[in-house]
Amino acid sequence: MSVLVVGTVAFDAIETPFGKTDKIVGGAATYICLASSFFTKELKLVSVVGEDFPKDAVKMLKNKSVDTTGLQIKKGEKTFFWSGKYHNNMNTRDTLETQLNVLEGFNPIVPDKFKESEFLMLGNLMPSVQKKVLAQMSKRPKLVVLDTMNFWMDHYMQDLLPALKNVDVLTINDEEARQLSEEYSLTKAAKKILKMGPRYLIIKKGEHGALLFNEKEIFFAPALPLDEVFDPTGAGDSFAGGFTGYLARTKNLSFNNMKRAVVYGSVLASFCVEKFGTEQLQSITKEQINCRLQNFVDLVKFDVEPI
Amino acid sequence: MSVLVVGTVAFDAIETPFGKTDKIVGGAATYICLASSFFTKELKLVSVVGEDFPKDAVKMLKNKSVDTTGLQIKKGEKTFFWSGKYHNNMNTRDTLETQLNVLEGFNPIVPDKFKESEFLMLGNLMPSVQKKVLAQMSKRPKLVVLDTMNFWMDHYMQDLLPALKNVDVLTINDEEARQLSEEYSLTKAAKKILKMGPRYLIIKKGEHGALLFNEKEIFFAPALPLDEVFDPTGAGDSFAGGFTGYLARTKNLSFNNMKRAVVYGSVLASFCVEKFGTEQLQSITKEQINCRLQNFVDLVKFDVEPI
Numbered sequence: 001m002s003v004l005v006v007g008t009v010a011f012d013a014i015e016t017p018f019g020k021t022d023k024i025v026g027g028a029a030t031y032i033c034l035a036s037s038f039f040t041k042e043l044k045l046v047s048v049v050g051e052d053f054p055k056d057a058v059k060m061l062k063n064k065s066v067d068t069t070g071l072q073i074k075k076g077e078k079t080f081f082w083s084g085k086y087h088n089n090m091n092t093r094d095t096l097e098t099q100l101n102v103l104e105g106f107n108p109i110v111p112d113k114f115k116e117s118e119f120l121m122l123g124n125l126m127p128s129v130q131k132k133v134l135a136q137m138s139k140r141p142k143l144v145v146l147d148t149m150n151f152w153m154d155h156y157m158q159d160l161l162p163a164l165k166n167v168d169v170l171t172i173n174d175e176e177a178r179q180l181s182e183e184y185s186l187t188k189a190a191k192k193i194l195k196m197g198p199r200y201l202i203i204k205k206g207e208h209g210a211l212l213f214n215e216k217e218i219f220f221a222p223a224l225p226l227d228e229v230f231d232p233t234g235a236g237d238s239f240a241g242g243f244t245g246y247l248a249r250t251k252n253l254s255f256n257n258m259k260r261a262v263v264y265g266s267v268l269a270s271f272c273v274e275k276f277g278t279e280q281l282q283s284i285t286k287e288q289i290n291c292r293l294q295n296f297v298d299l300v301k302f303d304v305e306p307i
Numbered sequence: 308m309s310v311l312v313v314g315t316v317a318f319d320a321i322e323t324p325f326g327k328t329d330k331i332v333g334g335a336a337t338y339i340c341l342a343s344s345f346f347t348k349e350l351k352l353v354s355v356v357g358e359d360f361p362k363d364a365v366k367m368l369k370n371k372s373v374d375t376t377g378l379q380i381k382k383g384e385k386t387f388f389w390s391g392k393y394h395n396n397m398n399t400r401d402t403l404e405t406q407l408n409v410l411e412g413f414n415p416i417v418p419d420k421f422k423e424s425e426f427l428m429l430g431n432l433m434p435s436v437q438k439k440v441l442a443q444m445s446k447r448p449k450l451v452v453l454d455t456m457n458f459w460m461d462h463y464m465q466d467l468l469p470a471l472k473n474v475d476v477l478t479i480n481d482e483e484a485r486q487l488s489e490e491y492s493l494t495k496a497a498k499k500i501l502k503m504g505p506r507y508l509i510i511k512k513g514e515h516g517a518l519l520f521n522e523k524e525i526f527f528a529p530a531l532p533l534d535e536v537f538d539p540t541g542a543g544d545s546f547a548g549g550f551t552g553y554l555a556r557t558k559n560l561s562f563n564n565m566k567r568a569v570v571y572g573s574v575l576a577s578f579c580v581e582k583f584g585t586e587q588l589q590s591i592t593k594e595q596i597n598c599r600l601q602n603f604v605d606l607v608k609f610d611v612e613p614i
Contacts, residue, residue: 039614089491184396187532208515211532220606222527225494225518249614259609290613299527300607302566306597307346307556 001142001248002042004114005032006133007123007237008103009047009057009071013083014276016090016231024277025057027080028123028147031234034281035241035268036121037064038289039249044114046070046133048102050078060282069111074102090229091206110136121244122146122167123237127159134166143253145169145244146198147236150176165197169258171240173204186211187218200258202243202265204236212262217255221262222300224270224292231276235269238281242268267292308449308555309349311421312339313440314430314544315410316354316364316378320390321583323397323538331584332364334387335430335454338541341588342548342575343428344371345596346556351421353377353440355409357385367589376418381409397536398513417443428551429453429474430544434466441473450560452476452551453505454543457483472504476565478547480511493518494525507565509550509572511543519569524562528569529607531577531599538583542576545588549575574599 007029014021029047036043043066051073058068081099086092108129115138122130124147134144146167152160153176164170170193174186180196181189190201190213203211207229209222243265250257267289271280314336321328336354343350350373358380365375385408393400415436422445429437431454441451453474459467460483471477477500481493487503488496493510497520500508510518514536516529550572557564574596578587 185532185534185536187534205515208512209529218532218606219609220529220532221609222516222529222607225492225525225527227492227494229492246614256609260611263609263611264614286614293611293613297611299525300529302526302528302563302570304567304570304600304604306600307553307571307593 001040001118001251002044002116003036003040003119003121003244003248004044004046004110004117004133004141005029005036005121005123006046006108006130007032007121007125008080009045009049009053010080010082012233012277013081014231014233015085015096017086017088018228018230019276021276023081025054026082026234026277028125028237030061030278031237031272031281032121032123032241032244033061033066034064034278035238035272036245036248037066038268038286039242039245039264041065042248043067044070044117046108046110046114048072048074048106048108049080050074050102051076053079067114070109070114072109077102084233086232090232108133108136117141119143119244119248120145121240123240124149127152127156127163131159131163143168143244143247145171145240147171147240148176150179153179161196167198169200169202170198171202171204171236171243173206173236177201177203190218202262204239206232206235210239210262210266212258214255219255219259219262221259221266222296223266224295224299226270226274229273232273233277235272238272239265239269242266263293263296267296308347308425308558309351310343310347310426310428310551310555311351311353311417311424311448312336312343312428312430313353313415313437314339314428314432315387316352316356316360317387317389319540319584320388321538321540322392322403324393324395325535325537326583328583330388332361333389333541333584335432335544337368337585338544338579338588339428339430339548339551340368340373341371341585342545342579343552343555344373345575345593346549346552346571348372349555350374351377351424353415353417353421355379355381355413355415356387357381357409358383360386374421377416377421379416384409391540393539397539415440415443424448426450426551426555427452428547430547431456434459434463434470438466438470450475450551450554452478452547454478454547455483457486460486468503474505476507476509477505478509478511478543478550480513480543484508484510497525509569511546513539513542517546517569517573519565521562526562526566526569528566528573529603530573531602531606533577533581536580539580540584542579545579546572546576549573570600570603574603
């Protein structure tokens with residue numbers, strides 16, 4: 001199935017306890033597309049960059065079968081830039097600098113040939129921009145996945161809440177789920193959030209795994225304990241990309257298949273964090289993905305009899 | 308198999324966001340015995356209390372098939388008392404008061420009929436006391452499980468390190484594993500700790516589950532997402548009790564069976580936190596345990612094909 005991916009394509013400068021980068025190519029949509037590209041060849045991108053964005057990076061996406069027709073390149077303007085520094089525990093970070101640049105006033109235009117995409121993956125962006133994309137689709141996609149973050153809950157809740165009504169799967173982290181629901185227990189939070197619109201909720205807990213909820217069921221996928229977490233940037237987007245890509249490949253939206261998609265999302269996220277930026281997502285192979293999938297299977301496998 | 312349990316039997320006063328208790332019966336050995344009692348009827352206790360300790364509480368333990376011959380009752384002295392207040396997130400707490408009382412200068416005496424116990428569960432206590440118990444056994448038990456905490460790492464590392472050399476299974480939490488190994492990554496921490504003596508390491512992550520390591524393998528058991536976490540006191544001890552009790556029942560020390568034991572430990576911990584103190588462990592039934600076991604099975608069950 002075809003997947004339309006909307007989100008930032010950006011420059012990041014990242015500092016972790018293990019080193020720092022100059023400006024490197026990042027952005028939610030970049031990670032999502034790269035992670036999805038292992039599962040489907042029908043990827044379409046809507047985003048915006050400035051004239052300073054390297055042609056090689058666009059070519060790299062095209063080589064991964066991403067249709068970049070919807071990538072606006074703004075002459076004389078600069079690409080969105082984010083710079084951040086991770087603390088020693090790698091779970092928290094400080095934003096050092098944000099330059100919105102082309103993102104300020106971004107008006108997403110969905111090319112006609114993208115308007116019938118079957119899946120829509122709305123990466124973390126201003127909720128009003130996410131809404132504009134959905135409004136341009138010629139028919140309601142079979143699946144709408146939306147990622148968002150605490151910033152939009154802090155300042156744009158009035159836009160976010162209506163957006164949630166049109167969503168099939170919402171992906172947020174545990175703190176965001178607590179903020180959105182005003183419940184500390186994640187099971188209680190999930191019940192409240194599922195009443196806000198999404199049919200499925202994924203709560204990402206970083207190194208502690210991810211929970212998938214629908215109204216009646218719950219599934220937990222662990223994160224793989226790793227020797228080195230080098231750079232967590234993009235882990236959530238890689239997760240979303242692996243998740244959506246797997247669903248597009250398998251064309252099955254049952255809860256059981258969503259569970260598999262969550263595991264594949266976790267596999268892609270586990271690769272993402274092992275190197276700086278998108279480096280690892282650009283270089284891994286299907287064989288490596290399948291091998292790591294088996295690590296996940298083995299990690300939680302047990303058989304047990306009642307007492 | 309027979310299990311000798313050593314640890315505190317105490318009074319606790321607990322305050323959580325959901326309420327507070329007066330002095331209630333607690334202590335590591337109490338939780339361990341109660342959790343183990345669902346799996347084995349050959350439980351032996353070595354501990355110490357003061358004259359103020361209620362006879363009913365001793366009777367309650369006896370009714371759970373715990374042999375209390377090794378429970379010293381010190382005339383004219385008072386039972387160990389701990390009081391603590393949990394923060395809103397329930398993951399952190401402040402100790403409000405600690406009265407060592409009978410625990411000060413506690414000299415554990417293992418009754419002769421306990422000295423051939425096949426399993427030894429050393430609950431969290433001063434490492435030198437744990438060592439004294441092991442030294443009194445007539446032969447090396449088939450399994451020695453040791454629980455400890457950051458306090459002993461801060462002040463008694465010189466006693467703790469030699470104690471670890473005689474241990475089969477060490478149970479600590481994630482922060483303690485990091486402190487003991489001086490490694491942030493839990494997989495790296497596990498490799499270092501397994502070189503200190505234990506053949507198996509369990510890292511407890513509270514609401515994020517538990518990891519089991521041996522030299523070559525790793526297993527992850529989730530915690531069950533709960534609507535209400537009422538009082539986390541004793542969760543780690545209930546885990547250790549369920550774990551050790553299950554191994555004693557099944558008489559099988561393979562890694563595969565340890566995995567099952569970790570899941571049963573998690574089941575018992577999930578019950579413990581739903582009510583104040585030991586209330587829930589005193590009232591649950593085998594049927595409830597089996598039902599919850601199935602919740603754990605369902606929570607992580609998935610089947611997936613490679614791509």
